[in-house]
Structure formats: C-alpha cells, structure tokens
Amino acid sequence: MELLKVHGSMNTFFLYEGSDREDFPQLTKRLAALDPEIDGLLTVSPSIHADAKMRVFNTDGSEASMCGNGLRCVARFVCEREGAEQAVIETMKADLAVQKEREVDAGVKMYGVEISPVSFRLADLPMAFEDHTEWRHRALPFMDGEIPFTAVAVPNPHLIGIVGKELQKDPSHQEKWAAYFNGENPYFSDGVNLSYVTPIKQGIFVRTYERGVGFTDACGTAMTASALVSCLVGLVPFGDVSVFNPGGMVNCSVKSADGHYQLKLSGNATYLGGYRFHAGTSLAEGGLELVKPMDEQPAYERFIEKISSATAELR
Ligand SMILES: N[C@@H](CCC[C@H](N)C(=O)O)C(=O)O
DSSP: OEEEEEEETTEEEEEEESOTTSOHHHHHHHHHHHOTTOOEEEEEEOOSSSSEEEEEEETTSOEESOOHHHHHHHHHHHHHHHTOSEEEEEOSSOEEEEEEEOOSSTTOOEEEEEEOOOBOOGGGTTOOOTTOSOOOSBOOTTSSSOOOEEEEESSSEEEEEEOOHHHHHOTHHHHHHHHHHTSSOSSOTTOOEEEEEEEETTEEEEEEEETTTEEESOOHHHHHHHHHHHHHTTSSOSEEEEEEETTEEEEEEEEEETTEEEEEEEEEOEEEEEEEEEOOSSTTOOEEEEEEEOOOHHHHHHHHHHHGGGGGGGO
C-alpha cells in the first residue's frame, strides 16, 4: 500500500488514496504503532458529487467528522491531482470548499479550507450538563479553577478554555481534564478535543489535547474554533486571526453575518515523503518503508524559525 506522509502545522498524517473498503481503524492503529510521529490517517476516495471524499481516523482508530489541518493536505493532494486551484471535498457532515493560496514563505505550500458547520448546541457535540443547551464562556462548576469554557462543534466537538500564561506553560491541568473527558465520564459521551487559548501580542496561542490522540502540535478545527471564541469574547477583533500553536502558525478568518459564522483556516500543507506499508499479521508486525524522500520540511522549519519570537513569552 502506497502512503504519503503529510503535515499541517506539524499535525502529521499518512494520506491514503484508494477504495473505502479497507479496515481503516485497524490500519491507523498499525501505522501509529510503526510511526509514533503521526496523529492519524487521512483517506481520499471518489465522491459522487464532490471532487473527492476525505475521512479522518485518530491514532486510537476512532473516526472523526472533520480535520482542519488534514483537509489542507487533502486539498493540496486533490488540487495537484486535478491541476486545479480549488476544489470541493466531501467530509462526513459537509462538502467543504478548499483553495490554493499564496506562499507566505518560499517553498511552503499554502491552502485555505472552509470549516463548517458550526454549532453551539450541546446536543451537537454531544455534551450533557444538567439541562443546559449551550455553554459559553463560563467556568464549569464540576472542574477546578475559574477558566471560562465554551463548547462548540465545527462539527467535531471542542471545549475551549481561555487561560493565562501560567496554565499555558504547565499543561498538567489540561492533560488531567482531557484524559478524564476522553474516558468514562458523564459529560462527553463521545469524548472532546480540549484546547487552552492564551492571547498574545500577535493574536492567540492554542494548545490542544485531541480526542483519540493526546497532545498534538496543532489541531486545525480547534484553532479555528478558538479563533471564533476569541472573537466572540472580545480577545481579538473579527476578521483575520493569527493563531500560533506548538507546531507553527495559521490564519483563521472569522466572519459573522445574521448569527451565522463563516470560518476559513489557512496554513501550510507540507509533504514529508512517500511510504510503502507492508501488512503483517499482528499490530506490531508489518513495516513502513520510505520509498520517495521529499525535501519540503527545511523550508517549513525556516518559516517556524521566523515566527518563533511571537511565542517566546510562553516558553
Ligand atoms: N487534528 C484535527 C482533528 C482530528 C480529529 C479530532 N481528534 C477529533 O476526534 O475530533 C484537525 O486538524 O482538526
């Protein structure tokens, strides 16, 4: 099986193009055992009504409804395959518009993707807490501390907390609650992606503990949801928000019209190499072989170096 290793803000995936008939949960777990760097598997298959269909699997084998960083990589894959500048990609809950964008830094390929639908209804995450139907910018009484949290589905589930620099620098609080919410608990029956957001001079910084994965360098849907929440609570103005993360930086465009939100995530879509996967008989068996080395990562690392001073206060 041929695979392409890709990343968006260092959120790293194997991308597989082929039929939808494989056992993707099992394949993802095998790939994650062979390469602990990955955060999941992206699959690209034909769509009846769009240019392609994307699915995303977390490293624990669970399937998510969306993946923002992954969609940028799939956008590049489909646009380059079609020789197009834009495309429509079918995802679990919506067909999303994607387009090639101008390189911000030499050699760093950039793509913009629509993030939709957006819902603050707790039933859409799902989240259950007493008889509340939404939870916006308020401390959760069952948690310790006074962090204001917002629950939002884009459409995968996110819980976004606004925290100061100290809690951002020490991720143990976030880890404790994310582990609880993604295990047996009465509030999130399907788990949740938990992000801690801190305003910085150039925008916001977001660290995410992903459902089905753990801490990641970046989560695209979480960054976009965090940009929306930051606009709504007045941390940053509506419009273009620079969102920094442990793996780099993206731009999230947040527009509001008649109570509806238009969200776009723009950032890198970097190819790391072509791989061949040989299946074995058990999870630990099988092998991954690098068959096509690629040289895009140094340009991405130069970009990271240039923006690193923006987040120095959080290190
Ligand atoms: N990394 C992704 C989100 C992947 C899915 C997430 N772990 C979930 O289960 O909802 C992104 O970039 O959005």
